[in-house]
Amino acid sequence: MKAFLVIVIFLLIVAIVCLVYLIVQNNKKRLELEKEKYLFDSKMRYLQLENLESRLDPHLFKNILNSIQSHAYQTYYALDKMAGVLDYILYDSQRKMVSLKEEHEFALRLIDINKIKLNPLFRLDIRSNIGEGEVFYTEELIAPLICVELIENAFKHADLASTDAFISILFKLKNGHFDLLVSNKKSRMKTLHKEKGGYGLTALNKRLELIYGNAYKLEKNEDDHIYSTHLKINLHDFKTKMHTTR
Structure with a gap:
């Protein structure tokens, strides 16, 4: 009887050890599969972003050159501003992230180039409300060129002829929250539409989703x-997410 109990206890121990081993192996395989899925998803996100970003530069170049060519009398002024814009597009925009300071300065130059289309009496309201001591202003947390679509649309589709026409652009940074608010009076002669090939706000939204996830609207x-249009990015949450996923 004693020998039988010893055998039973031994078999139970072996069964428990085998069960624990199987559980550990299953968990290990599950973690490996999750890691592979994460790497696959990351590669897909990277390829999607590369595809979106590769379509952006020609679109922007075309609009800038059209502005300059249609207002030759201001070409010198425009080319001076364009130099900084092109440097940003050719070099800084190749980085995955830039600082809000860099994107903000680029956006202001882009606005200056578009201003040459406007009548001197046109109401253009540009405001920058950057909180003092905002560390997020100089940290590299902004995807380059995300301001382009909203600003370009405002100038492209605004009513430039009416006496009450306007374009308003506000850059705001407070407590780690970045806001870009753009509004304009609509032209009676134009309708807002998607760019050829589907590029426009839809593509911008997709790009922002791939980069910022739930940290933007x-x-x-x-x-x-x-x-x-109103772009909101919670830079604080995005920075936290970046550090936790590394």
Whole structure:
């Protein structure tokens, strides 16, 4: 009887050891599969971003050159501004992330180039509300060229002829939250539409989603007279996410 109990206990111990071994191996395989899935998803996100970004530069170059060519009398002024814009597009935009300071300065130069299309009496309201001591202003947390689409759309589709026409652009950074608000009076002669090939706000939204996930929002509002867009990025949450996923 004693020998039988010893055998039973031994078999139970062996069974427990085997069960623990199987559980450990299954967990190990599960973790390996999760890691492979994460790497696959990361590669897919990278390829999607590369595809989106590769389509951006020609679109931007075309709009800039059209602005300059149609206002030859201001070409010298425009080319001076364009030098900084092209440096940013050719070099800085190749980086995965830039600082908000760099993107902000680029956006202001881009606005200056687009200003040459406007009548001197046109109401253009550009404001920058950057909180003092905002460390997020100089940290590299911004995907390059994310301001382009909103700004270009405002100049492209604004009513440039009416006496009450306007374009308003606000850059805001407070407590780690970046906001870009753009609004304009709509032209009676133009309708907002997607760019050829589907590029436009849809592509921007996809790019932002791939990069920032839940840390951003892109909203648009439209009525019979006004079109507005509002980009919000929680830089604090995005920075935290970057550190936890490394």
